[in-house]
Structures are given as C-alpha cells and as structure tokens.
Amino acid sequence: MTDQRNAASRQTETDFYYPLIIEQWNRRGVTNVEMARRLGKSVSLIGKVKSGRASFTAAMQIRVMEILEIDRQRAFLAAVWMKTPLAYFDDSFDKIYLVACRFVEASCPQLLSLAEQVKGDGLAPEAIERVLQSILMNMLNSVPPPRTGAN
Structure with a gap:
C-alpha cells in the first residue's frame, strides 16, 4: 500500500x-x-x-x-x-512544435492582453488555462498530417 x-x-x-x-x-x-x-x-x-x-x-x-x-x-x-511525452523524440513532432511556437509568438500579445482583462474578473487560473489549452489543441488538430511518399 x-x-x-x-x-x-x-x-x-x-x-x-x-x-x-x-x-x-x-x-x-x-x-x-x-x-x-x-x-x-x-x-x-x-x-x-x-x-x-x-x-x-x-x-x-x-x-x-x-x-x-x-x-x-x-x-x-x-x-x-x-x-504524449515520448512524442518529443518523434521526427513528425517537429512540425507540430514549429507551428505551436509560431502560434505562441503570434498570440503572445493577445494572450497577455487577455490575462490583463480577466485579472480583475475573478476567473480562476485553471479556467483560463483550460481555454488556452483548448485553443492550442484546436490549432494543433488543424495542422495537416505530414505527407508521405513521392510528390
């Protein structure tokens, strides 16, 4: 036990x-x-x-x-x-990581603005985190899978 x-x-x-x-x-x-x-x-x-x-x-x-x-x-x-911790080592993860980094860089000003807006609204940090995770997961799910085979 x-x-x-x-x-x-x-x-x-x-x-x-x-x-x-x-x-x-x-x-x-x-x-x-x-x-x-x-x-x-x-x-x-x-x-x-x-x-x-x-x-x-x-x-x-x-x-x-x-x-x-x-x-x-x-x-x-x-x-x-x-x-999926071991995705870190997967070559196909590179594209997801690159897209996520670009998304975060482009979204950072908006996310900081959102944080300032809700700071005084009494929203729990967990609620904000869930919204941000949902946004990121939707963005990641919209990335097309890598192409395989010859073009």
Whole structure:
C-alpha cells in the first residue's frame, strides 16, 4: 500500500516529464555516477529516482533536463499539452512544435492582453488555462498530417 501511495505522490509531481527524461537519460548514456556528480547527490538517491523509487523533485527535474539538454518548451508541449511525452523524440513532432511556437509568438500579445482583462474578473487560473489549452489543441488538430511518399 505504501508503494502505491508513493507512486501516486510521484505521479502528481513529475509524471508528465518522467518518461521523457528517462528516455533521454538512456539515449545519452549518462551513468548514475555521472548524474550524481553533476547534481551533487548520492549515487543511491539517483538510482532510486531513476527507477521511480524516490521522489523526483521539480528542482532536480529541471536540473536533470538541463544536463540532458532537453528543450523545456518542446518537452512541455509533448508531455503536458499533448500528454504524449515520448512524442518529443518523434521526427513528425517537429512540425507540430514549429507551428505551436509560431502560434505562441503570434498570440503572445493577445494572450497577455487577455490575462490583463480577466485579472480583475475573478476567473480562476485553471479556467483560463483550460481555454488556452483548448485553443492550442484546436490549432494543433488543424495542422495537416505530414505527407508521405513521392510528390
């Protein structure tokens, strides 16, 4: 029962990024000894974190992402918005990421204006986030699939 509670706790902390981080960690071939040295943590703790038996704090997660050179914006889109963390490594994800970046750049002034307008209206941040996620998902769903075969 304790293991289930611990797993549920870790899930709420880092579930979005965990599969992506572990995949990149393995792809890079970074040893637990090297990661422990770079983080200033014990090898034992790093082994437990990597295997899911210890909490992967947000601060440690950010530092590991830096060490593994994970693009945090790209990771956010894949893991949090699309809920498909390993899409980060998919070549076809490049187009989605590019379109999303362009959309955000073009929409940033409007989004900031929206945030200012609703700041005093008492809207919960969660409600605003749901609207913005819906906008982004609609935009991503409107991107045509990559063409395959010869033109």
